[in-house]
Structures are given as structure tokens and as C-alpha cells.
Amino acid sequence: MSSKETAALGLYVHLPFCEAKCTYCHFAIDPRRPDRDREERYLRALRAEMEGAPALPADSLYFGGGTPSLVSIPQLARVIDLARSRFLLPDGAEVTLEANPRDLDPAGYRALRALGVGRLSLGVQSFDDRVLAEMGRLHGVADARRAVAWAREAGFANVSLDLILGWPGETRERWARNLEGLRALAPDHVSLYVLEVEGKTALAHRARRGELALPDEDLTVDLYWSSVEALDALGLARYEISNFARPGRESLHNRKYWDDAPFLGFGMSAHSYLDGRRFWNLPGYAAYCHAIETGGGQAAVCGERLLDPRQRAAEALFTGLRRREGVELAVFHATHGVDPFQAYADLRDALDAGLVTAEGGRLRLTDAGVLLSNEVFQAFV
Numbered sequence: 001m002s003s004k005e006t007a008a009l010g011l012y013v014h015l016p017f018c019e020a021k022c023t024y025c026h027f028a029i030d031p032r033r034p035d036r037d038r039e040e041r042y043l044r045a046l047r048a049e050m051e052g053a054p055a056l057p058a059d060s061l062y063f064g065g066g067t068p069s070l071v072s073i074p075q076l077a078r079v080i081d082l083a084r085s086r087f088l089l090p091d092g093a094e095v096t097l098e099a100n101p102r103d104l105d106p107a108g109y110r111a112l113r114a115l116g117v118g119r120l121s122l123g124v125q126s127f128d129d130r131v132l133a134e135m136g137r138l139h140g141v142a143d144a145r146r147a148v149a150w151a152r153e154a155g156f157a158n159v160s161l162d163l164i165l166g167w168p169g170e171t172r173e174r175w176a177r178n179l180e181g182l183r184a185l186a187p188d189h190v191s192l193y194v195l196e197v198e199g200k201t202a203l204a205h206r207a208r209r210g211e212l213a214l215p216d217e218d219l220t221v222d223l224y225w226s227s228v229e230a231l232d233a234l235g236l237a238r239y240e241i242s243n244f245a246r247p248g249r250e251s252l253h254n255r256k257y258w259d260d261a262p263f264l265g266f267g268m269s270a271h272s273y274l275d276g277r278r279f280w281n282l283p284g285y286a287a288y289c290h291a292i293e294t295g296g297g298q299a300a301v302c303g304e305r306l307l308d309p310r311q312r313a314a315e316a317l318f319t320g321l322r323r324r325e326g327v328e329l330a331v332f333h334a335t336h337g338v339d340p341f342q343a344y345a346d347l348r349d350a351l352d353a354g355l356v357t358a359e360g361g362r363l364r365l366t367d368a369g370v371l372l373s374n375e376v377f378q379a380f381v
């Protein structure tokens with residue numbers, strides 16, 4: 001068994017509840033504020049799934065969604081306690097919770113800290129109230145500012161903010177206000193996502209009807225790189241295509257996805273990766289809960305993919321290339337026994353096109369390759 005397979009797990013817990021579905025959202029959610037019975041049914045099924053999983057040591061726990069901040073503190077506490085007992089999650093491990101800026105009051109943030117949640121990811125998305133309304137967000141800019149202040153008062157020393165670049169009508173002036181909003185709040189981490197119009201979303205529906213005026217691609221690229229410079233000046237260095245952090249504030253959990261490390265996901269639509277096997281759960285609330293209620297903790301799995309050595313190498317390459325430091329070629333060869341340029345002929349084309357570089361023993365995306373990464377990753381498909 002490789003060192004990757006014996007590494008500590010990352011644990012992902014999907015809490016799907018949302019008060020509303022954002023116009024850009026293509027995640028598996030349950031679009032309503034849960035009542036007590038609905039919340040309890042889902043969390044009961046989720047705990048049963050965790051109890052039926054391999055009892056392997058973990059060193060990170062990530063609550064994603066959906067909107068985890070809609071779930072009651074006692075329910076979150078039961079999941080964290082189970083993670084500590086079954087997966088030996090140590091005190092002081094990175095525990096992240098995604099939150100909507102308007103969901104919690106000062107007491108709520110203090111309660112999260114008391115549970116051991118040390119990393120907070122706030123879905124700010126924009127510092128423009130008009131854009132937030134177009135997104136279908138239910139919070140305003142004032143809510144975001146207040147949430148960060150309350151989180152800091154509660155003792156959160158690791159606060160991450162999400163922001164979306166490339167919204168319809170994007171201008172340099174409007175984006176400059178977003179960067180100023182970040183500067184004023186001094187986050188420890190920023191996730192900067194370039195808008196993707198895809199899937200069964202309200203935004204994609206508008207695009208198909210010709211009702212969506214997306215910004216010019218050159219403008220979006222220019223704003224991305226100016227954001228990289230601006231964030232770096234604020235002490236937030238890019239360490240992955242969409243992620244920026246102060247030193248020591250990188251997401252340890254998310255690095256597992258990019259480092260080809262094992263992780264287990266729990267809840268509807270959650271994905272897992274263990275011993276070369278990728279598997280995933282049923283996507284709907286009712287289907288997920290019913291499967292576990294009638295078939296036990298493992299019954300929610302609805303698909304899997306067993307990776308052969310070549311596929312594992314390919315996935316390690318395209319996830320590793322998302323990182324700023326790229327892939328160390330000697331380590332990759334020792335782990336997978338292949339030369340990327342020999343195994344994947346199209347990778348040479350990416351090199352010739354200036355999308356990747358192989359210097360200093362590392363394979364990296366170039367600046368041009370960062371925002372054309374999907375084209376590069378086609379070399380491994």
C-alpha cells in the first residue's frame with residue numbers, strides 16, 4: 001500500500017439545506033430551511049453512514065453544502081463527536097464550516113468555536129448588493145461585514161471569503177470595489193471563482209435563451225491576474241488556481257483533493273476516494289435518507305469507478321497541476337512509474353503551446369495555462 005493510501009483521511013460532510021437556490025448553483029441541495037424533523041432525519045442517516053465507514057484515522061473535517069450554518073449547533077456537535085471517536089480526529093485538527101453571512105449571530109459564532117470549528121468559509125460572493133440580488137443571495141454587503149466582525153470577536157483566526165469573478169455586467173470599476181471589500185475585511189484566505197455557466201441552473205437557462213450578457217473573456221482574464229497581484233499585495237498568495245492564503249492558512253482539507261490523498265465524503269451526492277476507488281452517493285434528500293434507512297450505512301453509494309494505474313497517474317497529474325507549485329516529476333515517476341510526456345502525448349502539445357512548463361524538476365501550468373487549465377487537463381482524459 002502506498003504512502004498516499006496510508007495517509008490520514010480528509011472527512012467531508014455534505015449538509016444540503018439552503019433557504020434558496022442561487023442562480024448559478026449546480027450543487028446537490030435541499031432548497032428549504034429545514035424543520036426539526038427534516039434535519040433530524042437527514043443527520044440520522046448521515047451518522048449511520050459515518051458509523052458504517054472504514055474506521056481510519058482522519059486529520060481534517062469539512063462541512064460543505066448547501067448551507068451548513070443552517071444546521072443546529074447540537075446536530076453539528078454530534079457529527080464532530082462522531083468524527084473524533086470513529087476516525088480519531090484529533091483536538092486541534094482543521095475543522096471548516098461553510099456559512100451564509102446572515103445565518104449566525106455572535107452567540108452562534110462563539111458556539112461554533114466551542115465545538116472546535118477553527119476555520120470559517122463565508123459565502124460573500126460579491127460586495128455589490130445589486131449583484132447579490134441577481135445571484136439570488138439572501139444576504140447583503142452589510143451582512144458580510146458584520147459576519148466577519150462577529151467571527152473575529154468569537155475567536156476565529158482563520159476566515160475565508162468566497163468571491164465570484166466574471167458576473168454579467170462585470171466592469172473594472174465594479175471589480176475594484178470587490179477587491180476593496182476584501183482589503184477592508186482582511187481575510188486569511190480567499191477562494192476566487194471565475195463564473196462558469198453550466199448545468200441545470202437559472203443562469204444557464206438564461207444563457208440558452210440568449211438573455212445573458214457575460215463579460216468579454218479578455219476582460220475576465222485581465223481582472224483575474226490583476227486580482228492575483230492585488231491579493232498578493234495583501235499577503236494572500238495564490239497556492240491553487242482559485243485559492244489564496246496567508247502563510248499557514250492554506251486549506252489543509254482541500255489540499256487533499258489536489259495532492260491525490262484519500263478522503264471520505266458523507267451525505268447526499270458526497271464523493272469519496274480510497275485505495276484507488278472513487279465512489280459517490282445518491283444526490284437527492286429522500287433517496288439518500290431512504291437508502292440508508294432501509295439498507296444500512298453503505299446503501300447510499302450509487303456509483304463507483306476503480307482506477308487502474310494509468311488512470312491514477314492521470315488524476316494525480318491534473319489535480320497536482322492545479323497547485324501553484326505543480327508536480328514534482330521525480331516524485332511522480334517514483335510513485336507512478338511513468339514519464340508524463342511519454343504516457344500522455346497531448347501533454348507535449350500543451351508544452352509547445354506554452355500552457356505548461358517543465359523547469360527545475362517540476363511540471364507547472366504557465367500563466368497562460370492557468371485560465372486554460374481545462375484544455376490542458378484534456379491531455380489526461
